[in-house]
Amino acid sequence: MTQTAERPAEFVEALAKGLAIIEAFDSVHPEMTLSEIARRVGLSPAAARRSLITLSHLGYVGQTAKRFHLTPKVMSLGSGVYFSAGIDEILQPAVRGIVETFGDASSVGVLSGDDVIYVAHYSQQRARRKAAVVGACYPAYATSMGRILLAGRTDEEIDAYLARYDPQRLTEKTCTNPKALRAEVMVARRNGYSTTVDQLDYGITALAVPIRDAQGRTVAALNTSGYTGMVSPDELVEKRLPELTATASAIGHDILKYPALQSVLAG
Incomplete structure (x- = not known):
């Protein structure tokens, strides 16, 4: 996720990354590992991990073993x-x-x-x-x-x-x-x-x-x-x-x- 000329100075990169991760889940990818999420969204594993920790803490993402999934809270x-x-x-x-x-x-x-x-x-x-x-x-x-x-x-x-x-x-x-x-x-x-x-x-x-x-x-x-x-x-x-x-x-x-x-x- 690279900065583009169209993005305003106030653009919050961290928020964009979190939303991109939520959008990455679909019927074909209902569960993904950290590396799969990072690859699908175009983030480094470290950046994806930080976003996932935040989303998990807020209750939007759950984890089973090494695979992540969305929770019903996303529907809100x-x-x-x-x-x-x-x-x-x-x-x-x-x-x-x-x-x-x-x-x-x-x-x-x-x-x-x-x-x-x-x-x-x-x-x-x-x-x-x-x-x-x-x-x-x-x-x-x-x-x-x-x-x-x-x-x-x-x-x-x-x-x-x-x-x-x-x-x-x-x-x-x-x-x-x-x-x-x-x-x-x-x-x-x-x-x-x-x-x-x-x-x-x-x-x-x-x-x-x-x-x-x-x-x-x-x-x-x-x-x-x-x-x-x-x-x-x-x-x-x-x-x-x-x-x-x-x-x-x-x-x-x-x-x-x-x-x-x-x-x-x-x-």
Whole structure:
């Protein structure tokens, strides 16, 4: 973790290291040794050890033998924004309503860097698939929400994203060509919605629309998804797009009553 020109003089390196360690744990790395953590985060073992001691003392990290893991206390870091911003009052009922109407699953996501973070989610699906839960984070290029969120950015911002675009082939259908992805984003911009099939994981067909603020800026995305083979993109557009668009518009209106939620969605 090297100092960059963009970082202010008041930047607290130690805090950044601790947060990077928390973010390093995921479904693929639920437990790690000190050396694994240091390597994954890009720290020296000594620096990683100091951060782990601090996180352990605060109750965010536990240890079994030589392997470290996160504790449930980490979940408290996200509960504050969930309740204080009104996500439980505005966004969660909205996605639940979509699922009660159509079944399957629905989420609200925002762009964070080059990824989409799910800030609300509800599902009736039970099969094994990528976990779309509140707090889940996935690459924008592989999700319907990510593409419609990118479509809401300026051409210059899209070009900058594509310049650093370094995709992983998550499935055989994952788009890994920057020109092809740009074309998909432009189609999403023209249509006002985005559809994907098996981009993030096999079995996921999804439709997403933008959530816009009072100035017309895209601040979040709302999606609905079903099982590939049981629903097609055309069916999602025909049967679900009108309701999805209406719900997104209602959310855009409702967030005006929640300044904290506006700030959260605006990043």
